[in-house]
Amino acid sequence: MNKVKVLKKGRFNSALFSLNPEFLLLLFIYLFCIATYTSSLYFSEVPPILMRGIQPATFPKGLIVLIAFLNSILTYLYFTTKTASNKDLPRIFYKTIFGLFMFVFVSHFIDLFLALIIFSFLISYWWGEKNILLILSLSIIFPILVFVLFEVVLGLRFPSGILTNLYYN
């Protein structure tokens, strides 16, 4: 991650154009505004008698312009005021994000409860719990308790999958 020099107030520094995460976020917000504004151009228009004050696209368009305007203020502040460098995120964070991706994949294609059990186990382990027996029992027992609470007490039906089918069949 790039380190950003501390600037004097009011000075413009082109070094800040580098791939600083904050700069990337500002760019992303501009791209978001362009994409949503373009999308709003394709909203259907209604005849004047039905439009109730303004066309359906007008209000979102106004909001997008406002977001872009506020983002331009942030961009100005980014280039002219002191910017502290962002600290690197620890590896555990990226593992957690990976865990979330895995959860989505497993729950969508295999089984929601299996995904919950795997995710709970991995997060506890990655975050530093080394008592395997404890995390294994906790990551199995807790989702089962929640399943029972929702299924039996609240009468909810969960999506079918390897484990849930064992119960439903």
Add this chain to the structure above:
Amino acid sequence: MTENFLYMLAPIMNGKIFLILLLGTLFGLILGVLPGLGPTTGGALILPFTMTLEPLSAIILLTSIYCAGTYGGAITAILINTPGTPAAAATCLDGYPLAQKGEAARALGMATFGSAFGGIFSVIVLVLFAPILANIAYEFGQPEYFALAIFGLTMLASIGEGSPVKNLLAGAFGILLSTVGKDIMTSVDRFTFGVGQLTEGIGFIPVVVGLFAISEMLVQSTLTNQIFKRVAMKAVKLPTKEDFKYCFKTILRSSGIGSFIGILPAEGGTVASLIGYSEAKRWSKNPNKFGKGAIDGIAGAETANNAATGGAMVPTLALGIPGSATTAVILTGMIIHGLRPGPDLFKEQPEFLYGIFGAMFFANILFFIMGFFGAKLFARITLIPSRLLWPMIFVLSVCGTYSLNQSFSDVLLMIIFGVIGFVLRKFGFSVVPIIIGLILGQLVELTLRQSLVIFDGNYLLFFTRPIVVAFFVLSVIALTFPYLKKKKHTYFKNKKTN
């Protein structure tokens, strides 16, 4: 009047509702004690489960979590120097030094008493002012409502966390999210991209749970190396006669400050406790003791943050404008139960509203008793390691979010908003304005369009209505206030150095 008083007693007269109140208070205390959770995230987490309850029980559960959770933060602040909730940040300043001196019980006693006093004081303010405000708002037309909603949104500029511009941007993003789906006035699809699930709009629960619970889980993943050291304590002590005499004026002042700050839209306990603390220091006989274990510092901060709970419910219930982050969650709860807070609710369902007032009153008494006798036990909860706690919260978040529509897309949306929330928080944005924007978005658009129908498309006619002009002036003040405050601060700083 007598009828309303009887409605207020409903939470203790009805066994089922009393049990919910008791559970809500207990749950709120536990949530408040756990750093990273608190009443807002906890409320968001419990929100899907309230769908199985009747509206009154559901909102009583959420409000009791709000009252007790706000107090619970003080236990962690005093014993482990980590605020359980953002509103307890100022409590750390004197609570922990006092605990280190071996006076944790005295510090907790003052925090418990101050919180309960502030909370009860604010409920009285709520009972007195909410109906008056609702009566005034009853006369409002669409243009006035539009101006009021704009004022509520501009107040985001001066919200506790984050820069004003970032808060406003997040608020605008929240309103933009509310436009996703079928336009309610013309049925035209907006930002649906052909996805069937999006035609109904973006659901509140996936956004709320994602932005609060999942983003917090990601924040906690970056803090796994944190080690908490808990100060030992025997039992909570009630304030002594001397402490009581010494702090009474501070408690009274902070009750007023907290209630007033709470009433302001979008402000909340965090701002109230900081102002309560600084005012306690300003009026203290021993201001040099502040930061080193001043008992009046704890009283000032804790009374103010709990006094903000009742205050924040005033605009929430009377106008439908959230007074704080947690009331935004409560408002979401009311909306998903088919209730739209505002003047009409006061006319049509007084038993519901006075039931909530009563629940808040008794929640303050209950957490006082629970805190007094169980603080030592609750303090032990802080020892639950986050590596075991957060996977369980994730399981609850997933099942809760799924349960609402039995749709996996909601779970996916929750995770997406969790990641968005984390990124925004990492860069100094607050996620609270997104929720407030999402809640108020529909009101803003609807009232704007209905006003334009009344005004035949002439925007200038907004300025012919005095209440609208007054709200617009207040909005300008709200927008410029953080800038002026900064200027004033720099001016006095420069003057001091010269």
